[in-house]
Amino acid sequence: MLLSGASVAYAGGGSTGLFHSPKGFGLVFEWECSPAIYNSYLLYADCFPMLTGDSTVPGIKLDFSHNKMFCLSETPERRICLIAGGGFGAGYVQDYDMQKYSLCPMLLGRTGLRAMYTKGLRLELAWQLELGLSVRRNTKGDYLSTLYKAGIYRAFLPGLKISYAF
Amino acid sequence: MKRLSAIMSVLFLCCFSLSGGEKQKLHFGLEWGLSYNIKSYYHFNYLDATVGYRVDEKGWEQIGDSNAFIAAFMSLDMGKHLDLSLRAGYFGVSDARRVFPLMLQGNCYLRGNDCDGIFFSAGAGLVLGDFVNAQYTYLLRPGTGYRLALGSDDYLDFTLSIRCAYDRPRVWDRAEKEYVTGRNTLRNNIWYYALCFGFALSF
Numbered sequence: 001m002l003l004s005g006a007s008v009a010y011a012g013g014g015s016t017g018l019f020h021s022p023k024g025f026g027l028v029f030e031w032e033c034s035p036a037i038y039n040s041y042l043l044y045a046d047c048f049p050m051l052t053g054d055s056t057v058p059g060i061k062l063d064f065s066h067n068k069m070f071c072l073s074e075t076p077e078r079r080i081c082l083i084a085g086g087g088f089g090a091g092y093v094q095d096y097d098m099q100k101y102s103l104c105p106m107l108l109g110r111t112g113l114r115a116m117y118t119k120g121l122r123l124e125l126a127w128q129l130e131l132g133l134s135v136r137r138n139t140k141g142d143y144l145s146t147l148y149k150a151g152i153y154r155a156f157l158p159g160l161k162i163s164y165a166f
Numbered sequence: 167m168k169r170l171s172a173i174m175s176v177l178f179l180c181c182f183s184l185s186g187g188e189k190q191k192l193h194f195g196l197e198w199g200l201s202y203n204i205k206s207y208y209h210f211n212y213l214d215a216t217v218g219y220r221v222d223e224k225g226w227e228q229i230g231d232s233n234a235f236i237a238a239f240m241s242l243d244m245g246k247h248l249d250l251s252l253r254a255g256y257f258g259v260s261d262a263r264r265v266f267p268l269m270l271q272g273n274c275y276l277r278g279n280d281c282d283g284i285f286f287s288a289g290a291g292l293v294l295g296d297f298v299n300a301q302y303t304y305l306l307r308p309g310t311g312y313r314l315a316l317g318s319d320d321y322l323d324f325t326l327s328i329r330c331a332y333d334r335p336r337v338w339d340r341a342e343k344e345y346v347t348g349r350n351t352l353r354n355n356i357w358y359y360a361l362c363f364g365f366a367l368s369f
């Protein structure tokens with residue numbers, strides 16, 4: 001059921017918070033356009049190559065997503081929704097089985113669960129599939145582009161956003 | 167091992183006796199965060215492989231490496247201000263050692279379990295894999311934090327703690343530039359002191 005009408009957990013406006021994931025850590029800003037739709041802006045340090053020991057320096061990613069919420073349960077204090085969304089992003093990251101960092105523009109699709117509380121707190125656990133191109137220069141100075149494999153292989157890693165609506 | 171069991175039993179009994187017959191509620195949750203190893207105290211005693219004399223090394227060492235930790239837990243409310251949780255997880259004790267710990271932790275909430283407010287915690291445990299080789303790694307974790315009661319029995323906790331981990335690593339012989347064999351190792355004790363900052367979600 002797509003949400004319609006006002007809800008006790010719907011604050012409207014913006015919320016800011018933190019992003020936690022095995023993929024990395026970062027900052028998130030969300031804008032609730034309506035009780036059923038919100039936009040999310042995420043800036044985070046891509047730390048997964050550090051976890052696996054492939055790198056000692058994190059990459060960086062910025063993405064935007066437009067999300068819809070489908071209510072699963074609602075109490076006076078909390079609303080839990082299934083979310084589905086899409087967006088785009090870009091990063092300067094290390095791809096799977098690559099040593100060098102490269103620029104990666106990408107399209108993304110995401111799904112997960114979102115809990116919204118009357119106290120203004122939002123928790124979102126989501127999985128994100130990223131389809132992108134890894135653009136880099138070879139030793140001759142020519143530009144090469146290959147599929148950004150990490151965006152697919154690491155899609156199973158969840159990300160948790162904890163944000164607060166002021 | 168006996169001492170640790172005694173500590174866990176005393177903590178459990180204390181919490182249980184303080185529960186005062188209140189309704190007990192079970193919660194499940196996840197805690198995660200980052201730890202920063204501040205210092206370690208080591209005491210190694212071993213026989214030198216070539217000459218055969220005894221080497222005794224001890225002292226404090228500045229470390230400065232950081233690790234992540236994650237733990238799933240099950241907690242039981244023991245009255246209005248206390249809860250007791252059993253935690254199993256995964257974290258890095260030092261730069262080269264990752265472990266699966268099992269911990270018992272008690273939390274004391276100054277304003278009550280289901281209210282926003284400060285809490286204090288004390289935990290003790292050991293590392294799961296060490297049951298096999300009987301080289302126990304002990305853990306102690308005193309700490310504090312702030313609980314946000316979100317409603318509908320959901321809680322978000324911000325935690326800050328000092329994790330003391332007693333480990334028995336292989337000893338590196340600086341003169342010989344090799345690890346000391348188990349036969350020549352007489353003592354290999356090290357305490358790691360780490361500052362941990364994390365989040366815990368429970369439902």
